[in-house]
Amino acid sequence: MAKATVTFEDINVTVTVPAGTRIIEISEKVGAGITFGCREGDCGTCLMKVTEGWNNLSEPSVLEDKILRENFAGKHNRLACQAQVLGGEVKIRPA
Template identity: 75%
Template sequence: MAKAKITFEDINQTVNVPAGTRIIEISEKIGAGVIYGCREGDCGTCMMEVTEGWNNLTEPSVLEEKVLRENMAGRHYRLACQAQILGDCKVKPA
């Protein structure tokens, strides 16, 4: 299985994970500061900024795009409960 590196800038920690893992799952395991409320892509509390490797995440779903738009999120913002890592990236809580 392909691996990818993700760096959580808020705690300055980089981990190797299997490609396809949702970022919220990694954040929970290592104690990063990405908070969440629902895990369904509906509330927007797990919004994060992707500072590097934006193209190394899965494409946003229609629901995720709607929530990001409603929250006036910038181009490099994603929901950690929806974004799956495909390659190396760096993130921080929004």
């Protein structure tokens, strides 16, 4: 199974995960500062900045792209609940 490396710059932690894992799942396990309000109906709170490895994430879905536009997200921002690591290395921090 393919592996990927994710670095959470806010807590200086790097982990190796299976390809296809969503960033929010990893963030919860390592205690990173990416918050989310999906369960309370506050979509867009898990906004993160991808500082390296943008190409190693899944493409934004139509829904994610819509939420990013509504939140005036920058070029390298993604929603942690939607972005999946495909392989290689990715470095992120809360937006």
